[in-house]
Amino acid sequence: MQVNMVEEKQRGGVKARRTFAYIVLGIACFLCLFWFYLLFINSTRSHTELTSGFTPFPSKYLFTNLNNLFHGTQPVLKGMLNSLIVSMSTAVICVYFSAMTAYSIHAYDFKLRNFMFTLILAIMMIPTQVTALGFLQLIDKMHLMNSFIPLIVPSIASPIVFFYMKQYMESTLPLELLEAARIDGAGEIRIFNTIVLPLMVPAMAVQAIFSFVASWNNYFTPALVLKDEAKKTLPILIAQLRGADFLKFDMGQVYAMIAFSIFPVIVVYLILSKYIVGGLSAGSVKG
Numbered sequence: 001m002q003v004n005m006v007e008e009k010q011r012g013g014v015k016a017r018r019t020f021a022y023i024v025l026g027i028a029c030f031l032c033l034f035w036f037y038l039l040f041i042n043s044t045r046s047h048t049e050l051t052s053g054f055t056p057f058p059s060k061y062l063f064t065n066l067n068n069l070f071h072g073t074q075p076v077l078k079g080m081l082n083s084l085i086v087s088m089s090t091a092v093i094c095v096y097f098s099a100m101t102a103y104s105i106h107a108y109d110f111k112l113r114n115f116m117f118t119l120i121l122a123i124m125m126i127p128t129q130v131t132a133l134g135f136l137q138l139i140d141k142m143h144l145m146n147s148f149i150p151l152i153v154p155s156i157a158s159p160i161v162f163f164y165m166k167q168y169m170e171s172t173l174p175l176e177l178l179e180a181a182r183i184d185g186a187g188e189i190r191i192f193n194t195i196v197l198p199l200m201v202p203a204m205a206v207q208a209i210f211s212f213v214a215s216w217n218n219y220f221t222p223a224l225v226l227k228d229e230a231k232k233t234l235p236i237l238i239a240q241l242r243g244a245d246f247l248k249f250d251m252g253q254v255y256a257m258i259a260f261s262i263f264p265v266i267v268v269y270l271i272l273s274k275y276i277v278g279g280l281s282a283g284s285v286k287g
Contacts, residue, residue, distance in 0.1 A: 039262075042255040050251045065256035074237045075230060076257065083216055083233040084264060086151050090215040091208045094155040098207070099200055102165035103192055107178055117166075124159040128220065136224055146227045155215070161207045168203040169196075205272040212268050216261075234261045 042050060044062040049055075069076055105117055139150045173196060181191045197204070219235040226232050232240075238261065241254050 039255060039259050043252070043259040045252055045255075047249075047251045047253075050255070061252055062256070065250075065252045066260070068250065068253050069256050069260070072253070074241055074257075075232075076234075076237065076260070078230055079232055079234045079237045080261070080264070082148070082231055083235075083261075086148055086222070086233060087212045087215040089148075089152045090155040091212040093152060094158045094161055094211045095204045095208050097156045098158050098161035099165045099197065099204060100192065101162050102169055103196055105166055106169045106173065107175065120159050120162055123157075124163070132220075132224065135221075139225065145225060146231060147225070148231070150225050151215075151218075151222060155211065158211070161211065164207060165200065165203060168200065172199055209269055209272050213265055216265055 041056065041058050043065060044058040044060065045055075046059065046061040046064070049059055049061070101120075105113060135150070135154075136145075139145055139147075144150050177195065178191060181195055186194075217235060218233075219239060222233045223236050223239070226236065234257075238254070238257055241257055242249075
């Protein structure tokens with residue numbers, strides 16, 4: 001009888017904790033999705049309606065706002081293409097070379113390994129704004145101003161992505177597997193590309209999402225580097241649209257452009273989302 005009562009209490013406790021977890025997750029999900037809903041609602045409203053206050057219901061001006069956006073002075077589609085080129089190139093280069101750097105620290109035992117690891121982590125403490133002036137002077141001397149190259153190539157050196165890849169390798173990549181491949185006669189490049197990278201797919205997918213989103217939303221560096229209107233990315237165009245004079249400012253058009261700009265990010269997330277939970281959990285645990 002007492003055993004049954006204890007089991008009942010345990011089941012009741014588990015049910016209560018599960019209910020509480022569902023409530024918390026439901027609230028968190030609502031808080032995350034509410035802003036997307038609010039963005040969609042505002043993109044369907046006119047400038048006059050937006051200035052009149054908040055409403056939870058959509059209006060009828062979505063296509064009007066989009067038409068004004070695409071036929072306005074801003075090269076929106078060109079900006080979308082520019083952002084895609086920069087963000088996708090940044091994500092691929094950042095993930096690949098960060099994984100290669102992490103592999104060299106993880107797989108090889110050399111004299112300065114610990115020092116190099118500490119130095120790379122120390123670079124994470126340096127803000128981008130601190131090095132901006134020197135960076136601009138450098139690319140100006142290299143005649144790379146108003147080019148995508150300064151926005152893409154520096155992403156090779158990403159200490160945060162490197163650190164995540166290093167932690168992930170420690171939990172999923174045994175050194176014995178690499179030794180077995182070397183005994184079979186495989187070269188180091190082949191080992192990395194055919195053995196290491198397939199094991200790193202979940203981690204690379206997670207970091208590709210983060211790198212893509214960070215590059216997609218980056219305003220500071222592109223605003224300093226890109227001067228030609230045809231080469232500007234979407235964050236710059238959004239800022240210009242928001243900074244228009246009073247007679248040309250259209251809040252509905254601004255919201256429509258913001259909604260249009262986050263669509264590729266949602267697509268990339270949906271494609272790679274299945275790797276996020278597994279990649280984050282495995283990368284956070286050291287084996």
